[in-house]
Amino acid sequence: MVDVCELSVLLRKLGFCVISLVDLTQEEMLTAVNQFLQLLDIGMYGLFYYAGHGYERSGRNYMVPIDAPQPYRPENCISVQKILQKMQERRTSLNVVLLDTCRKWYNSDCAVSVVTPLKPLGNTVYGYATSENAEAYEVQDEEFSSGIFMTYLKKHILKEKKVTNMLEDVLEDIGRDPLVIGKQVMEIRHSLKECRALTDRICTSASQRLHSTVWDHQSKIPKQMVKFSCGVEVELRFKMVFSNLIHTFAKLTHTPAQLTDIKIILYKPSDMANQSKACKRDPVDSLVALEDDGEEADCMLRLYSLQTCQNDIIIKVDLHFTSFDGVRMQESLEHVMPKPWIAKLFNRSGPLCLGRRHRAEAPESMPTMETQLTTDFLDTQPGAHPINSGQMPLSSQSKSSSEPEENDENDITYVMKNALEYKKLP
Template sequence: DVVIVQQPKSVCVPQNYPVTLSVQAVGTGPLRYQWFDGQQIEVPCATESRLQVSLKKSESYICRVSDQYCNCIFSIWVRVKVLNLPVPPGWRGEPYIIAQPTPQQSVRHGDTITLKCLAFGMPSPQYQWYHNGHLLPKKNNEILEIKSAKADHVGSYLCSVSNVLEERWSEAADIALTDKVALLIGNLNYTHHPRLMAPIMDVHELASLLQQLGFRVVSLLDLTLQEMEAAIDKFLQLLDRGVYMFYYAGHGYEHLGRNYLVAIDAPRPYRTINCVCVQRVMCNMQERRAQLNVILLDTCRKYKQSGPTSEINPLAPLGNTVYGYATEDAEAFEVQDGGKSTGIFTKYLNKYILQPQKVTHILEQVSEDLGKDQLVSGKQVVEIKHTLKEPRALTDPVGTAGHTMELHLRDACWRQANLPGRKLLDFPCGVQVELSFSALFSNILLVFGMVRNSGTMVQDCTVDLHSEPVMEDIFSGPGRSDEMHSLLLSKADNPDCSLRLCCLQRLERSLVIKVELHYTHRDRKLRLTECREVDIGRPLIASCRFSNRGPADRRQEAMQHTVGHKSNTRQSSHLPAHHAR
């Protein structure tokens, strides 16, 4: 028998580089050799144990070894990989890396990570990838591909390149997940102060536009002070090195150079301790050293007391913060625009926000348009401040470097905001009812019921939906416009019934949807009712358990001041169809 004792070795070399492939075999009597190329065609004059080639393009080879008794055996296939790149003088076949992995990459959640390391070598080098110093099993090719990127994949990657002569290491490649997060809060149903209309549409439309820009958006309506502070704390947990926006629409004011946002449960008159301090939020955002922080406030700023003027105090050397206030020492107005209520600042903001321009330029355009609006000309002037060291846009790609526990925490918080999947309920009478769900806001869930199969013995089916516990419907109060109801129903295709579940942040236990099916039995001609229940857990923002949060800390300085009755409310404008924020 013929036995090969040394197989040929694959190589990776430059164009026209001389290569010798060799095979060693043992057997009875003299042995004969014949080399074949990748098309299994005999290589002319290649009848020795050694094959010398000098190639312009890559090729594969195999060698047949036979004896005088017609016994034969084939070697393994080997590859002569040829690249049109040079090697340094005096190169002797040790690994020489010619293509390093991209030093920094930013990918979105769920995207594919691709890293490449390529090296010359005789024999061809072996590759082994490492992640944060740990060997990656079965990741031993030139190209490392990881599908469905998530937080566990963030960090530093290295590739070991080796052959029998030497081992070399690639340069490090840092993988980061892009991060664009926005927290939008709109307060409208105040207990002790005038109610508002515009925050509903303002928050809804801005959320939709930000999602088009790749933001992960948390949009919340009607928050108490405790809920506002809990939402802001959760938002701050999501911050790292990306782009972040905090937006508020509702009542607000300025006192002693500081700006305050009024919660829906603020008393009358209220003190600063009953409100959220904008400067505190801004300071916490800046501490995260993000690529860009954007703070936009569509709220009044009247009744400023004596004291220093409001200003941004950036953390040296980087602030990277843009601050847009709907007004300077004045009221912010709501306006009826095409049958819907909107804050006039947010109206023009939404007009420009998708444009690939730096944020400060967008706000300047908003200010110009607002100044030209005859309804508020001279009554509302936008204030713009920033601490940017270089131009930044909401459309810019963002990324972070390194592998941090904070990233895991951010992802864990984000995964909590879950939307229930479709449910198909079978009733004893043979009817099937499908429940579907849609998030109008992060704390408002729409439930739709649709009869999918009416069965053979029933007719005139109707469906009613209820919840346990019963959740408040903030849209059912007087003065809500028809266009608001059309917005709520636009999320489903002609459902048989719907249910709005608002203020989910106050949910203290699992939410149960009760489905009542009313129908007439064809034979008995009786009107009957059957019920089913389905537990959907803690949907959307309810999973963050705001209600379990203890009272927030207050700054001692905030406890010393009381703001008079007039500073509590937005003032009604003398302009028709306008209301001050």
């Protein structure tokens, strides 16, 4: 989780407008990808990054949603090749797909997705964290974990280099890492016909700069002050870790001298009880749980799955304290957060246009074709595994029909992360 957050920060430094999402169902993945596609425009740079559970089948790569039944089948997963095909239909100037996921061959008896070949337009780049039929690894370092691919991608992504040359630097660093020698080798495929870099300058008009300002504003929630009748003042700050995950911090800013043993607790009402967590600092999330200025909060509430919100979010702030006469007392207030922008994006039916183009790009009209990603609905082929949502694959199954393997060596683990990123550049 931490390294994906850091990647989002780096992409914003490069001028990307970033949507980052975690823990999505298949329906939510499809919605997110389709909204991403609608945001792309003629002359833009589109970057799609995925870190999480995945597999490969006959040259097709599949992202596995959190609700996919086992054994995995194409109709329950998301085809990466279809995403790239739809990105190309938006007539972007550069399409980059980065896959930080396993590519173990899986479920060979199952029919593959029907994907038409890409048009010979060029300027498409694939960056695979690992090679065919191999795993992608993470290093566990006490409280934190970091993917091998992400570790070196963060090191090079800000360099002013042709995107393929930048990825080659990542490949070479991974190849020298003693932890994964003989286990993980990055792979690059591309049809880059022009010298394109992620650091290319953005050419914008005044209206486009305004759209960019509006976009940046969406990722920032202003701090709020909560005042209790006893005189205690609490500042609420909000940090968007992912587009659908917010950390809410509560910090005591004023406490009357006659009150002691003051404690703040943040709660979420029952409608999001399963999507939030009130806590003190969680060691596993200690890096992302810090406020932007590095100051520790007195309490933190973690709000998940914001894309599912139908209304404003009401946060309950409980204050417990001991009065001057030794009586333990409690006060409660409610703070209303407007409906998250990501929920509005998921609920919208039309495109959201925030265009940025190269000056060299003359066309001003969008493609007329409908750009929508859908799931694969395939008939069960002879010998294919039926969908089984209630059972895990048996351990005695062959590698071709079992869940992609995870490495159990010391210091190297495999975890799931979901994130969607995109950039709008020249």
